[in-house]
Amino acid sequence: MLAVHAGAGGNSGRTITGNGSNPKLNNAYIALQAWKSAIKDDPKGILNSWVGSNVCTYKGVFCADSSVSGTTVAGIDLNHGGIEGILVKELSLLKDMSLLHLNSNRFSGTIPDSLKDLFALTELDLSNNQFSGSFPTITLQIPNLLYLDLRFNLFSGPIPDSVFNKNLDAILLNNNNFDGQIPQNLATSPASVINLANNKFTGDIPISFGYSSPGLREILFLNNQLTGCIPQGIGLWSDLQVFDVSFNSLMGHLPDSVSCLEDIEVLNLAHNQLSGELPDLVCELKSLMNLSVAYNFFSGFSQECAKLYGRNVDFDFALNCIPGRQMQRPEPECDMIPGGSLSCLRIPSMKSLSCGSLLKSLNSSNP
Known part of the structure; x- marks a missing residue:
């Protein structure tokens, strides 16, 4: 049985002197004081309360009481503190910490290797800081991590295959300077949310995209430098709700297997070089709330797509090549x-596609 309580922002409450009878709180004191000494600026005075040995009264520190192991630090939340500093190796002393939330601060440098010893940590939010260097692979060695948020930092270089092998539920890497190709094992990830937006990824969306368990709810590739086709296997993600590949250089026709995305709410294909006709089967998707194909080279759509307005679906088809429609590209x-000679893997006779047999069809299409 655990009882969780947060620091009150001061030294109110019972004072623990030395924590000699509680080695976990004593280690927490060592860790937090070492971290405090590495802080350069604390504009909101959050760490003013980090005085004395009773770490459970420190602002942003959450403690839990256990009848088995006694009182221990269970989490730290310093979100939106504007704090400037670095992470220190002594944080690995917080063995029972399950969450570390540092969103919207000014932490910089790299991630200490010692963080791999945080066996209880399940949530790591380092977003909106100034961390730099290559992908912090040490985070993938945290044994029980489920939520990894590295958004809005200065990380660069390729991302490792291992990020999609780890049992993560959320992989948030957007708004960094990651580059290179997206690892081919993307589809092996069990994550429900994957955000790779606003980086510098190049090459194709991995051909295995979609060949995995159907647990993915959101995947965002927007504003990279991706080329090639949208893979046919996208239709296997029957639970997908958000698919955004806007602001890339994707070409070819939209695969009809998109029609298998029965739960899709946001489908953003804008600002690419896609062509062909927008399939009826796509416009018939019942859960659609937003469909954008603007700034492509689509040559037409049927009455089913025209009916989207009557369903209160936000449908944007501006700047395409659709005859008789306003706000289209000039004829020249x-x-x-673009990509007229591009050969994309497609299943023949897709007009009568049965989503239930899609996997079988895909397997038979590959040697």
């Missing part, structure tokens, strides 16, 4: 369709 731009 439509004379040369």
Whole structure:
């Protein structure tokens, strides 16, 4: 049985002197004081309360009481503190900490290798800071981590295959300077949310995309430098709700297997070089709330797509090559369709596609 309580922001309450009878709190005191000494600026005075040995009264520190192991630090939340400093190796002393939330501060440098010893840590939020260097692979060695948020930092270089092998539920890597190709094992990830937006990834979306368990709810590739086709296997993610590949250089026709995305709410394909007709099967998706195909080279759509407005679906098809529609590209731009010779893997006779047999069809299409 655990009882969780947070620091009150001062030294009110019972004072623990030395914590000699509680080695976990004594280690927490050592860790937090070492960290405090590495802080350069604390504009909101959050760490003013980090005085004395009773760490459970420190602002942003959450303690838990256990009848088995006594009182221990269970989490730290310093979100939106504007704190400037670095992370210190002594944080590994917080063996029972399950969450570390440092969103919207000014922490910089790299992630200490010692963090791999945080066996209880399940949530690590380092977003909106100034961390830099290559992908912090040490975070993937934290044994029980489920939530990894590295958004809005200065990380650069490729991301390792191992990020998609780890049992993570959320992988949030957007708004960094990651580059190179997206690892081919993307589809092996059990995550429900994957955000790779606003980086510098190049190459194709991995061909295995979609060949995995259907637990993915959101995947965002927007604003990278991706090329090639949208893989046919996208249709296997029957639980997908958000799919955003806008602001890339994808070409070819939209696969009809998109029609298998029965739960899709946001489908953003804008600002690419996609062509062909927008399939009826896509516009018939019942859960659609937002469909954007603007700034592509689509040549038409049928009455089913025209009915989207009556369903209160936000449908944007501006700047394409659709005859008789307003706000389309000038005719000269439509004379040369980008990627006209691009060969994408497609299942023949997709008009009568049965989503239940999609996996079988895909397997038979591959040697």
